Amino acid sequence: MPPTITPMDTTMGATVTDIDLANLDETEWRMVEDAFHEHAMLLFPQQNLTDEAQINFALRFGEMELLRGDPEAKAVNISNQKADGSVMQPGEHGYNTLRGNEGWHTDSSYMPLAAKASVLSAQVVPSSGGETAVADMRDAYDKLDQEMKDRIADLSAYHSLYQSQAKIGVTVKTGAGYGFHTKGAPLRPLVYTHPVTGRKSLFIGRHAYRIPGMDDAEAKELLDGLLEFACQPPRTYYHAWRPGDVMMWDNRCTLHAARPYDYSEPRVMRHTRIAGEPANDLVATARDEAASGFEPSSSNL
Ligand SMILES: O=C(O)CCC(=O)C(=O)O
Ligand SMILES: [Fe+2]
16 A cells, blocks of 8 residues: 555645555655655654664655764754653753754754754653644745745845854853854855755744844844744644654754643653755855854754
8 A cells, every 4th residue: 555645734744644664665755755845744653663764764865964963863862851761950951952942943054054854753752732833934935925025035144053042041051063153153045945846935943043234123023023924824733742653844944843841741752854955055154243152062953
């Protein structure tokens, strides 16, 4: 039986069933790849992938991004549970990173090479909350009025983890490596053209913070307004996880956010990230005074 691809009741996303991601034949893989480009987000319920299977599935889409700068870290936990089984407490670095993930974002936009896609699987889920929300930035762009399309056509914004964490009152300053703007913050156009589909999308999110040539207050108002407009129905989907579910999204044309939950309960997600393609997703970085305070962090996702 071929896989069943059922579009969601939103402008993006499809649920894929009758499929075993650990054992795809060529025809099934082509169907998944096409569906990924068409729907921008795919949900594969109840796959129960091993780490190896999740990594191998992700590798079909491109090279892995070396998470946390570690060549061995092809899959990492996004979790409030520590190695000793206890849960993270407010104020801990990992806790702050998780709270940051609750803001709409696209992965690695603050790195010179932004991410292509991410694959997330649920291992342990809390009794309520802890959904993952995804929003369609293709539809968001399409639905802007012409005046706004013209206004943003040639604008770019800096993306910085330092800035996005500062917005929630957190100063990033531990460790070394991943997420550190050694060469300044990446400057990314607000409108992204997808290399496969040719569709335009809004490229924004919590890491975007400054627009060259624009007053900072005006840039903030513009970026906040776009984000507010963009992450609304019918462009949004909220997934209530069951352990074993797998979701993947196209970081080039969607935003996502973790939903809050009771942090006294453990929530364990496994994350694999596919690197962007240098021809499309590598941008110049520039030092500007707001990014220069950035200090390195070892575990920012
Ligand atoms: O924990 C989640 O629901 C989403 C985490 C996240 O931002 C990611 O996997 O990139
Ligand atoms: Fe993320």
